[in-house]
Amino acid sequence: MGRKPVLKTDIFHVHTYRCGHAEAVPDEAYIQRAIELGATGIWFTDHAPFPCDLFRGRMMYADLPEYVATLTELKKRYERQIDVHIGLEIEYFPAFRTYYEELAANKSIEMLLLGQHMAEDSGGGYTFSWNEERLKKGEYIALGDAIVEGIKTGFFDAVAHPDRIFRRRKRWGSRMEAVAKDIIEAARQGGIPLEINISSMRHKYLFWHQFWELVPHKAEGIVGFDAHQVLELDAYRSIMME
Numbered sequence: 001m002g003r004k005p006v007l008k009t010d011i012f013h014v015h016t017y018r019c020g021h022a023e024a025v026p027d028e029a030y031i032q033r034a035i036e037l038g039a040t041g042i043w044f045t046d047h048a049p050f051p052c053d054l055f056r057g058r059m060m061y062a063d064l065p066e067y068v069a070t071l072t073e074l075k076k077r078y079e080r081q082i083d084v085h086i087g088l089e090i091e092y093f094p095a096f097r098t099y100y101e102e103l104a105a106n107k108s109i110e111m112l113l114l115g116q117h118m119a120e121d122s123g124g125g126y127t128f129s130w131n132e133e134r135l136k137k138g139e140y141i142a143l144g145d146a147i148v149e150g151i152k153t154g155f156f157d158a159v160a161h162p163d164r165i166f167r168r169r170k171r172w173g174s175r176m177e178a179v180a181k182d183i184i185e186a187a188r189q190g191g192i193p194l195e196i197n198i199s200s201m202r203h204k205y206l207f208w209h210q211f212w213e214l215v216p217h218k219a220e221g222i223v224g225f226d227a228h229q230v231l232e233l234d235a236y237r238s239i240m241m242e
């Protein structure tokens with residue numbers, strides 16, 4: 001898609017109550033706080049549903065039209081104060097190609113943020129059904145491959161927390177470096193930004209400085225809040241001061 005760029009003065013990557021694990025407040029609460037903080041824009045990227053509600057931790061498929069309609073209404077209502085952007089955070093699963101085509105064709109959806117929390121495996125299953133041992137060894141490889149493949153499809157506008165694929169690792173290693181380089185190179189070729197995720201920084205093993213040291217042009221990255229509650233937007237102040 002590669003449409004509107006995310007400005008440094010925007011608040012990027014905000015969830016809503018629809019995903020089931022975010023604060024139970026109306027979308028407007030985030031918008032009003034973003035205005036108070038002086039942001040130029042706010043990007044909602046709630047967890048996208050899949051047809052038949054195959055996966056947990058996301059809005060229901062039936063709620064997608066309401067999500068888009070509500071935010072479209074708020075976009076108009078607040079257009080003089082802030083740019084409200086409508087996006088979705090979504091994994092890349094090769095089996096759902098036609099679904100991504102549909103989402104990409106929806107003119108109201110401005111951003112598909114590739115957030116690879118799990119991946120299809122070669123046996124036709126998903127990584128979330130792997131055992132601990134297999135996850136520890138190979139989850140980052142499966143997620144990394146899916147991110148690279150996903151970027152190449154051209155459906156996605158940015159990659160959420162790419163370094164979070166290493167969440168089950170305790171120490172940096174050469175295979176991890178190779179996977180990191182593949183992602184960074186794919187993003188460069190695809191011309192899409194990698195997200196430095198503020199929420200990841202608050203948890204052990206989600207944020208890897210070794211990853212970011214491999215990114216040649218850090219300025220091309222975007223900062224994402226991954227906010228699941230209004231209070232998390234307040235990080236905007238310290239980011240703007242840096």
Ligand SMILES: [Zn+2]
Binds near residue numbers: 015
């Ligand atoms: Zn979430």
Ligand SMILES: [Zn+2]
Binds near residue numbers: 013089115160
């Ligand atoms: Zn997120």
